[in-house]
Amino acid sequence: MSLLPEKPVFFSSTTDFKSKYGTAVQKIVKNAQKILQGKTSFAHAAGFPENEDGKITIHDTCFIVTDENFRVAAMIGESRVSVRRMMVELSRISSGRMQDYQPSAASLHTAFLLALHLTANGAVIPQVVIMPGGKYGVRWIPASVSKEVKALENEMAEIIIPGIFRWQEAGSEKR
Secondary structure, three states: OOOOOOOOOOOOOOOOOHHHHHHHHHHHHHHHHHOOOOOOOOHHOOOOOOOOOOOOOOOOOEEEEEEEOOEEEEEEEOOOEEEHHHHHHHHHOOOOHHOOOOHHHHHHHHHHHHHHHHHHOEOOOEEEEEEEHHOEEEEEOHHHHHHHHHHHHHHHHHOOOOOOEEEEEOOOOEE
8 A cells, every 4th residue: 555656547536546446455355254244244235235146066177267358257057147147146056066066157156256256365466457448447466476366376277177268359368
């Protein structure tokens, strides 16, 4: 936080970016901690009904696709859903039942739980990226400067199955 300027070039508002960012990060970290402590559900924190049945069945393959405009979506079987919806659905699956699900769903479930734990422990950092058309975006990445976080990333890379993160160019899809 101390390295952030109050008015970075990508932030056009007249308010103090550093203060606004700090408040937002604290809220995100607290929500992640509440989810992991069982005080709230991910569905509730994400604004989804808590009583819905899960959309991922034991037969569904799942993957994440990013297009050439850096729009990200998720696939559950043949259904295209938002990444937020995918995370909600993954959060509804009990870790004790993961062996019943397809390897792609199990891999994404593990990645989701790692991301949730990293977030709850403040072990993620923002990365500002320039999107097509000159717009700015922020993506959250693991704080790889930490040896512990880097070790977790390396473990995840070893256990995650190939093909669950895909790049889609106009009219095609690459794994």
